[in-house]
Amino acid sequence: MTEEEKIFNKNILIAVDESDNARRAVSYVGQLLGGLPGFKVTILHVVPEPEADYFPTSTQKEEWLNQYILRMDALLEDYRRLLINKGFDPKGVAVRSMLRYCPSMAACILSQRDEGEYGTIVVGRQGLSRSEEFLFGSISSKVVNHARNCTVWVVE
Amino acid sequence: MSNIPSQETLRQMVSRWLPPHRVPQRFRIHTDTTDFVRVEYDDVVILSGRPYLIRHNAKEQRFGLDDEVKFWVKRAVDLEDGSLKIMKLVFYERFMSRIGDIEFERFRSPKKEARILDLVSGHKNFMHGYSIQDEKGNLVRILDFIKGKSLAAHVENMAMDHEAYYHECFPEILGHFFECVQSIRFLHENGERHGDLRRDHILIDRETGDYRWIDFDFNYKHRENIYGFDLFGLGNILVFLAGMGDVLLPDLRREAHPCLNTLSDADLNIIFNHRVVNLKKVYPYISEPLNRTLMHFSKGANWFYENTVQLLDDLEEVKNDH
Numbered sequence: 001m002t003e004e005e006k007i008f009n010k011n012i013l014i015a016v017d018e019s020d021n022a023r024r025a026v027s028y029v030g031q032l033l034g035g036l037p038g039f040k041v042t043i044l045h046v047v048p049e050p051e052a053d054y055f056p057t058s059t060q061k062e063e064w065l066n067q068y069i070l071r072m073d074a075l076l077e078d079y080r081r082l083l084i085n086k087g088f089d090p091k092g093v094a095v096r097s098m099l100r101y102c103p104s105m106a107a108c109i110l111s112q113r114d115e116g117e118y119g120t121i122v123v124g125r126q127g128l129s130r131s132e133e134f135l136f137g138s139i140s141s142k143v144v145n146h147a148r149n150c151t152v153w154v155v156e
Numbered sequence: 157m158s159n160i161p162s163q164e165t166l167r168q169m170v171s172r173w174l175p176p177h178r179v180p181q182r183f184r185i186h187t188d189t190t191d192f193v194r195v196e197y198d199d200v201v202i203l204s205g206r207p208y209l210i211r212h213n214a215k216e217q218r219f220g221l222d223d224e225v226k227f228w229v230k231r232a233v234d235l236e237d238g239s240l241k242i243m244k245l246v247f248y249e250r251f252m253s254r255i256g257d258i259e260f261e262r263f264r265s266p267k268k269e270a271r272i273l274d275l276v277s278g279h280k281n282f283m284h285g286y287s288i289q290d291e292k293g294n295l296v297r298i299l300d301f302i303k304g305k306s307l308a309a310h311v312e313n314m315a316m317d318h319e320a321y322y323h324e325c326f327p328e329i330l331g332h333f334f335e336c337v338q339s340i341r342f343l344h345e346n347g348e349r350h351g352d353l354r355r356d357h358i359l360i361d362r363e364t365g366d367y368r369w370i371d372f373d374f375n376y377k378h379r380e381n382i383y384g385f386d387l388f389g390l391g392n393i394l395v396f397l398a399g400m401g402d403v404l405l406p407d408l409r410r411e412a413h414p415c416l417n418t419l420s421d422a423d424l425n426i427i428f429n430h431r432v433v434n435l436k437k438v439y440p441y442i443s444e445p446l447n448r449t450l451m452h453f454s455k456g457a458n459w460f461y462e463n464t465v466q467l468l469d470d471l472e473e474v475k476n477d478h
Binding site: 051052053054056101104105106129130131132135136137138139141142151 | 248249255256257258260263267268285347375377379380381382384385388414426427455458460462
């Protein structure tokens with residue numbers, strides 16, 4: 001595969017969470033590319049390993065995590081159906097949920113790009129205020145700034 | 157339970173450290189600190205066989221508000237060696253905190269504080285102590301009492317005008333603050349956040365003169381920039397130090413200060429709309445490198461520090477300029 005083919009391949013990684021902007025990102029890809037041949041989509045959710053400090057006991061942490069994963073599995077299935085309903089081949093839509101220690105969610109998303117051959121990463125725009133972005137950082141900004149050898153779509 | 161001292165033994169131990177009229181006749185003894193409100197003045201808490209005599213509950217003093225009693229934080233005397241300690245009992249809380257119009261989740265974690273105490277053992281810019289589990293597994297932190305006042309009180313009580321402060325006192329304070337930022341870099345490099353960086357969370361050790369960070373039990377749910385809130389705290393302290401206190405818009409208006417003609421939104425704190433960050437407009441003798449560093453915490457900034465290394469690089473230049 002040439003460098004040019006790598007950049008413009010039809011493998012798309014959509015990074016999602018429970019937010020409205022993530023749903024908009026999935027919906028955008030569905031509307032834009034649904035029914036077109038050759039596109040393969042992976043809908044990715046990185047489950048950030050919850051900080052042990054957040055829970056008084058490890059049992060509480062496990063309970064929280066189990067419930068969270070169940071909720072996210074349902075959400076990913078919902079997104080998968082959304083794309084299929086927009087015309088994607090069911091074989092071309094995969095979902096992936098993975099537990100990671102994630103000091104930076106953007107870095108976790110980008111490491112997935114490196115593991116697969118994705119020509120495009122899609123993320124939703126969080127719509128942070130300027131001060132909020134300064135204080136806590138923005139996933140989409142960091143993905144845009146640090147992504148290499150791929151295209152990034154930030155969906156408003 | 158065999159290692160619990162008798163009442164008579166406790167009386168003898170206490171009488172080594174307190175005057176006779178202060179020695180209680182009878183002690184209530186706790187080996188389980190779960191219900192920390194029940195642990196009161198003159199009670200004895202025994203942890204791993206070591207008895208501590210409880211004195212007062214600690215109070216939080218800030219911004220002229222009424223002192224808030226922290227029932228889970230006690231002053232205590234280690235009855236083995238008579239040293240004064242701060243005893244922090246286990247108290248979990250989670251709440252939404254608001255700064256400006258931004259809400260984020262914060263929580264207390266005894267585990268975090270215990271971990272950091274181990275990490276910073278012997279480090280001159282942190283409080284010191286250790287953690288012990290009580291008989292119910294509560295992680296109690298025993299802290300060495302630091303004699304000295306807070307950096308906030310030190311700066312606010314200076315009886316001089318800003319220009320004299322800036323030239324005579326600020327360079328030394330800046331040197332100490334630089335060490336404080338280095339010590340936060342040390343935490344971050346070890347994957348830890350302080351979580352509550354405030355000017356009253358630096359104590360100036362009266363014996364050594366060192367600036368020492370206290371209170372590591374707060375944490376926050378981070379988003380993309382794991383250390384962003386810590387950096388914001390450092391910025392606020394730096395602006396406070398450079399201004400010899402907060403320079404507030406309402407105060408400038410009351411004084412009809414001439415800088416009001418040139419101050420704009422971009423000169424204010426990125427979060428707190430009433431605090432002036434562009435101090436050079438108020439105090440023109442402030443150095444360019446210092447003001448440039450301050451402006452990274454202003455509404456007008458187009459780039460925010462992502463880590464302490466970047467801040468330290470700029471502060472190095474500020475120090476060299478003084």
